[in-house]
Amino acid sequence: MRVLLINPNTSEEFTNRIQEIANVYALPTTTAVAVNPKTGPRSIESVYDELLSSVGTLEVAISDQDQYDAFIIACYSDHPTIYALREITDKPVLGIAEASMYVACMLGYRFSIVTTNEEWEPLLWDAVRHYGLAERCASVRSTRMPVLALEENPEDTYDLILKTAEQAIAEDGAEVICLGCAGMAGLDKHLEKKLGVPVLDGVVCALKLLEGFIGYGLTTSKHRAYAQPGYKPLIGFSEVFQKVYRAPDQNG
Amino acid sequence: MRVLLINPNTSEEFTNRIQEIANVYALPTTTAVAVNPKTGPRSIESVYDELLSSVGTLEVAISDQDQYDAFIIACYSDHPTIYALREITDKPVLGIAEASMYVACMLGYRFSIVTTNEEWEPLLWDAVRHYGLAERCASVRSTRMPVLALEENPEDTYDLILKTAEQAIAEDGAEVICLGCAGMAGLDKHLEKKLGVPVLDGVVCALKLLEGFIGYGLTTSKHRAYAQPGYKPLIGFSEVFQKVYRAPDQNG
Amino acid sequence: MRVLLINPNTSEEFTNRIQEIANVYALPTTTAVAVNPKTGPRSIESVYDELLSSVGTLEVAISDQDQYDAFIIACYSDHPTIYALREITDKPVLGIAEASMYVACMLGYRFSIVTTNEEWEPLLWDAVRHYGLAERCASVRSTRMPVLALEENPEDTYDLILKTAEQAIAEDGAEVICLGCAGMAGLDKHLEKKLGVPVLDGVVCALKLLEGFIGYGLTTSKHRAYAQPGYKPLIGFSEVFQKVYRAPDQNG
Amino acid sequence: MRVLLINPNTSEEFTNRIQEIANVYALPTTTAVAVNPKTGPRSIESVYDELLSSVGTLEVAISDQDQYDAFIIACYSDHPTIYALREITDKPVLGIAEASMYVACMLGYRFSIVTTNEEWEPLLWDAVRHYGLAERCASVRSTRMPVLALEENPEDTYDLILKTAEQAIAEDGAEVICLGCAGMAGLDKHLEKKLGVPVLDGVVCALKLLEGFIGYGLTTSKHRAYAQPGYKPLIGFSEVFQKVYRAPDQNG
Amino acid sequence: MRVLLINPNTSEEFTNRIQEIANVYALPTTTAVAVNPKTGPRSIESVYDELLSSVGTLEVAISDQDQYDAFIIACYSDHPTIYALREITDKPVLGIAEASMYVACMLGYRFSIVTTNEEWEPLLWDAVRHYGLAERCASVRSTRMPVLALEENPEDTYDLILKTAEQAIAEDGAEVICLGCAGMAGLDKHLEKKLGVPVLDGVVCALKLLEGFIGYGLTTSKHRAYAQPGYKPLIGFSEVFQKVYRAPDQNG
Amino acid sequence: MRVLLINPNTSEEFTNRIQEIANVYALPTTTAVAVNPKTGPRSIESVYDELLSSVGTLEVAISDQDQYDAFIIACYSDHPTIYALREITDKPVLGIAEASMYVACMLGYRFSIVTTNEEWEPLLWDAVRHYGLAERCASVRSTRMPVLALEENPEDTYDLILKTAEQAIAEDGAEVICLGCAGMAGLDKHLEKKLGVPVLDGVVCALKLLEGFIGYGLTTSKHRAYAQPGYKPLIGFSEVFQKVYRAPDQNG
Numbered sequence A, B, C, D, E, F: 001m002r003v004l005l006i007n008p009n010t011s012e013e014f015t016n017r018i019q020e021i022a023n024v025y026a027l028p029t030t031t032a033v034a035v036n037p038k039t040g041p042r043s044i045e046s047v048y049d050e051l052l053s054s055v056g057t058l059e060v061a062i063s064d065q066d067q068y069d070a071f072i073i074a075c076y077s078d079h080p081t082i083y084a085l086r087e088i089t090d091k092p093v094l095g096i097a098e099a100s101m102y103v104a105c106m107l108g109y110r111f112s113i114v115t116t117n118e119e120w121e122p123l124l125w126d127a128v129r130h131y132g133l134a135e136r137c138a139s140v141r142s143t144r145m146p147v148l149a150l151e152e153n154p155e156d157t158y159d160l161i162l163k164t165a166e167q168a169i170a171e172d173g174a175e176v177i178c179l180g181c182a183g184m185a186g187l188d189k190h191l192e193k194k195l196g197v198p199v200l201d202g203v204v205c206a207l208k209l210l211e212g213f214i215g216y217g218l219t220t221s222k223h224r225a226y227a228q229p230g231y232k233p234l235i236g237f238s239e240v241f242q243k244v245y246r247a248p249d250q251n252g
Helices: A012-026 A045-061 A080-089 A098-104 A120-130 A155-171 A190-197 A202-216 B010-024 B047-063 B080-088 B094-106 B120-130 B154-172 B188-195 B201-214 C010-025 C047-063 C081-087 C096-105 C118-131 C153-172 C189-197 C202-216 D014-024 D047-063 D081-089 D096-105 D120-130 D154-172 D188-197 D202-216 E012-025 E047-063 E078-088 E096-105 E120-130 E154-172 E188-195 E201-215 F012-026 F045-064 F082-089 F096-105 F118-131 F154-172 F188-195 F200-214
Strands: A002-006 A033-036 A070-073 A093-095 A110-117 A136-141 A176-179 A199-201 B003-005 B031-035 B070-074 B093-095 B111-115 B136-143 B176-179 B199-201 C002-006 C031-035 C071-075 C093-095 C112-113 C139-140 C176-179 C199-201 D004-005 D030-034 D069-071 D094-095 D111-115 D138-141 D176-180 D199-201 E002-006 E030-036 E069-071 E094-095 E112-113 E137-142 E174-178 E199-203 F002-006 F031-035 F070-073 F093-095 F111-115 F137-142 F176-179 F199-201
Touching: A002 A012, A002 A045, A002 A190, A002 A202, A012 A033, A012 A202, A045 A080, A045 B047, A045 B080, A045 E120, A070 A080, A070 A098, A080 A093, A093 A098, A093 A202, A098 A110, A098 A120, A098 A176, A098 A199, A098 A202, A098 F082, A098 F096, A110 A120, A110 A155, A110 C002, A110 F200, A120 A136, A120 B120, A136 A155, A136 D120, A155 A190, A155 C176, A176 A190, A190 A199, A190 D081, A202 F200, B003 B010, B003 B047, B003 B201, B010 B031, B010 B080, B010 B201, B047 B080, B070 B080, B070 B094, B070 B201, B080 D202, B093 B094, B093 E174, B094 B111, B094 B120, B094 B176, B094 B199, B094 B201, B094 C096, B094 E030, B111 B120, B111 B154, B120 B136, B136 B154, B136 F012, B154 B176, B154 B188, B176 B188, B188 B199, B188 C202, B199 B201, B199 D111, B201 C202, C002 C010, C002 C047, C002 C202, C010 C202, C047 C081, C047 D047, C047 D081, C071 C081, C071 C096, C071 C202, C081 C093, C093 C202, C096 C112, C096 C118, C096 C176, C096 C199, C096 C202, C112 C118, C118 C139, C118 C202, C118 D120, C118 F154, C139 C153, C139 C176, C139 D096, C153 C176, C153 C189, C176 C189, C189 C199, C199 C202, D004 D014, D004 D047, D014 D030, D014 D202, D069 D081, D069 D096, D069 D202, D081 D094, D094 D096, D094 D202, D096 D120, D096 D176, D096 D199, D096 D202, D096 E096, D111 D120, D120 D138, D120 F200, D138 D154, D154 D176, D154 D188, D188 D199, D188 E047, D199 D202, E002 E012, E002 E201, E012 E030, E012 E201, E047 E078, E047 F045, E047 F082, E069 E078, E069 E096, E069 E201, E078 E094, E078 E120, E078 F045, E094 E096, E096 E120, E096 E174, E096 E201, E112 E120, E112 E154, E120 E137, E120 F118, E137 E154, E154 E174, E154 E188, E174 E188, E188 E199, E199 E201, F002 F045, F002 F200, F012 F031, F012 F200, F031 F082, F045 F082, F070 F082, F070 F096, F070 F200, F082 F093, F093 F096, F096 F111, F096 F118, F096 F176, F096 F199, F096 F200, F111 F118, F111 F154, F118 F137, F137 F154, F154 F176, F154 F188, F176 F188, F188 F199
Parallel strands: A002 A033, A002 A070, A070 A093, A110 A136, A110 A176, A176 A199, B003 B031, B003 B070, B070 B093, B111 B136, B111 B176, B176 B199, C002 C031, C002 C071, C071 C093, C112 C139, C112 C176, C176 C199, D004 D030, D004 D069, D069 D094, D111 D138, D111 D176, D176 D199, E002 E030, E002 E069, E069 E094, E112 E137, E112 E174, E174 E199, F002 F031, F002 F070, F070 F093, F111 F137, F111 F176, F176 F199
Antiparallel strands: none
16 A cells, blocks of 8 residues: 655655654555645644645645555644545545544543644644544643754753653643654654653554555545535636546536 | 725625625724635635635735734635634634624524535534534534525525525524525525524624724734744745744744 | 613622723714612622622613613623523623623633632633633633722732733633623723733623624524513512513413 | 422412422421412513512522521522522522432433423523533423413323423433423323333422431532622612621621 | 442441441431442452452342342442443432532532542543533542552541542632542541531432432333343353343343 | 454354454454453343453453453443453553544544444443544434344344434434444445445454554553552452452552
């Protein structure tokens, strides 16, 4: 099987890290390819960033759609392209936040998310609630460092992540830690040894879930929520975006 | 005061209708201007459509930002540009769905939303829950007609909207009806007479709320959720999008 | 338009303050009149106080009903006369607590309420839940001073309110502050400058919302929850209370 | 022990029925006395009715306070005098709606409430949610007959109650039926035989619970929510209402 | 009436304590008999313990079923035998946790549970949510002492319970304290004097509730959730367990 | 890796079916072994059945613990042995109900469960809520046939399952169907073709998830909820059950 991991920001360092991690954990029969869009913000820390990353991300996914069996949106958020892709394709699509949270629920009673800048706290609580997991989430804690500090200052940010996770365990009752940023990829097992509880990298969670989904022959439901978008004229976008719609005579 | 009403799709007919309605209800001291982006889908019926409409919508809002006191995203959804705009500006920003639902809660105990195609049902339930109003929402019912039927076939769609609203009142216990599509603008008072309960057009609700907010001197909170996005490099977008970010030395 | 602001306690000082605030913010076309009942407690700090204030409050509202277009119950609570008035009239009726909370949801992600004595904490959480806004409320914090301290000792109570709001912002993540007592009217803009986040006076919120509702021609729904009460004999009340009921032959 | 059952409306027929039922089920060591206020509406079908019944009901309770060990508010609602009385006294106080719903949760998984006029549906759903029992309530169904039809037309209303309860069991999955009006007192065992599931009269539920509470020596908590109301001047009410407050020097 | 109190662990000291408490509070017409199974763990602190205690507990209940009018499962948990017994019999069955929590809701606005070892915190939160009472529960706090410390070291554990309850009142806003372990039986009134708020022993709560249920003639609903289990072959259990099922020809 | 699938009932036909399905979907590197306890009921349709199946199920799991890397409880319920096993081992443990529901949430917006006898409806709603997924569950529908009809009368039950699933899709808005009984194993792909939406067999879902968990090196968290049970004397059980506890000197 072939999985496309789309890092929706334009940090190639993050993309490389995601590729390395995927290589470590993929089954021998899996080809995992990490890419990022050509346009958009270097990191994602707001809804504004999410939206500027969306068109480039969709373009990558649509263009390469036929060559892959499953798709991962490798940003730790309830990124709207997850849902747009599910509308476009019946192949399985996963975000790394949902993947890690559902896995966490099967390993412990309550999990905490350790993320980067403070603005992610309300955004990730929104995601938690959207997945229905408010009672299972012990806390969302941020290191209050920007995302790109993970590139620029890895040692200090590692220490902050460790300390923040320790607080989540001791003060909030977390039994599992979810790493709340794709840029934290690769830290999971180190932290796990220090913390004594499972630590989840959403990229690996999504990859392993999708290998299972494909192994079982699962597809995205095309009934109701993720039905293919109805035909309509589209201005200012290349043909690749237009042909995603149903044919004009197949509407509603 | 000056309010910018952005219809995020590219249907100029919808934009004109929104302008007409705004003209009817604006205070003498209010200048309301309806616009739509130059690019994007002609109607919005999916997350895919929302995302393709986002960049053009943001561009309109950012470009004209200094000339307006408040902004309306005139699509009946939890459109992500509402939140992106709140991050960008401290001027008040409203979506027409949230505006009509909060108003509905002050006029009756439970409201129903009457919308267009069936895919909107799960999307609007998501919005209802995001606003915290699940217990106040009696139902989300769709006419199962595509959005553009409102342009092409207004009589039949009017009859379907009426019938669907009657069912919401009789079977679901709705006490207020929210018109779940910007394209239904102008039907409210006709339907109200037939139905005997308040019928809300989200465009008018948002306009009247914002006139009140400006009259009271209210602004969007810039603490936490809607803080200005931190600086980062942005590829493939015009300078207008880059300058929205904080200065590079003001991160964190 | 004419709005009646009913302060349901018997503190004329509070009524005067409400009148002053309304004068500042009312549109030129709005006549806002603040009154209080002749009977009842001087302040409202319990359900017992609410009930003793209800008959006098209803009497004021019913007697002057024809001269006003909209009604405000100017006590920061889920005061039961809000609902009784909605049953009696189809003109819009707002409580100042609900008004400020719904407005807060459109300016930030989470709000806190700063109130007076500790007993208000459970009562206001009840109100928050009743409006469906539990997930949007960061905290309800009390200064632990009685309501009438706002009359007797304004400087100290101002300092306490400021300090309590600062805690709500720093420790609970509040992005908007709702002033949880009608007696705090007039403090909003001072606090806003100190705190750096929007601070809402419920009296002004309700007034501006109602100006919008009247401008849009909205009425209270008379279907189901707020239907006119059915006819029944009433003992020990003046004729004004009896004639509120439907005619005897219009029951059921 | 002595229990005061206050029917908050002015229907002596209802009061007599409540007295008879209490006589049937009271322990030999219990004296149960049913009374009603001298003023107020003949039946309670709205918040307006609740408020007009409150002052008379409180007066009865306060006047006779020393002669009783426990109090029942015998109206099937979340009647606000329940909470006012808990503030006034540390003796146990129960409403018949909460009593029957909590008992229902210990006899089956989900219960339905069968009530009178349609306006009670939203009011009782509010009560259900206030008690935290939304997931345990299968439905609130009304016979759509006014309360006083129980006096005037008992046979027809009995048939309607039976039919409505049958629908709740067959269509909504109710396992226990709560009779949603004090005027239905005495019908429980007849209906139980026909329906094959437990049928609860809230008056009996409240009486038996209070006998248990007194047997165990339980009191209402005076910490926080139900603390004695602080001192304040009260205008237009007899001395009996004023002396309920704390002494002036015991505020705060 | 005759009530069987089953302590599902094998600590005879706990059983004796339960018997003593029951003797103190039972009505003269009530015979309360405390027993424990012959097999199983000496204390219950985990789901594993619950399951090992279940077969012995069921055996006791089934064997003596005809001699009793009501049953109490005297372990402070959502013990699964509560539900199994309700399926087996139409006599009322109560767990001591649910009994104390529902009683707490009628005495104060929010309660806290003070329990033993830390693992009970998530288990009791599960129970709280299962009963629908999440909003009424201020906190679940553990002394972090194992259950059997109540036998071995009563003075120290008493001090810890007192201190933990004081924290729940001061920091979490608890208005009522539920003693979260059957082994705490007998401490309620001592703690109540120190704490100034009601303190509930679940054994007494369950006993007094059941006396009321029997006095009212209530039974467990046999419709849907607690229907008698359908016939099926059972291997490796004595005849007493097999005959609990419906007859083979009464399935479906 | 080696996975133990424990069918907790004593139907060898069900066990064989589970083994066959596991053989079809297991990775080449996975050895999946299906077993059932020697004692207990032939099918599980009630809490009583669950409890009678628990000791035998635990015995199987504990005895073979060292030979397996992961465990599946192959009963479509929130079977309590799932939690007991998580306390006993740090290897991953999954129930087939939770596995299929979390997978369903990643393939569609709302799922329905199609189960056997009516008593499962409340039990499975409890499970849905326990997993936090109430808003994602469109309905729990039963065919109203006993579990063993799946052995005895496969054609008719297949038709009923198909019809029930069609209703869930058409009337409740289900986008994914979860087969709510281990005995339905093998029907998924047939139904999927007829229904046009994904149909999930919980056995396969759990197997594929666990292959992913093991591939990622995940373990059950031993902090708080699933900590190893503390030492205590155990009466009437073989040594294998006693040695699961911590050593006596490692308590607390």
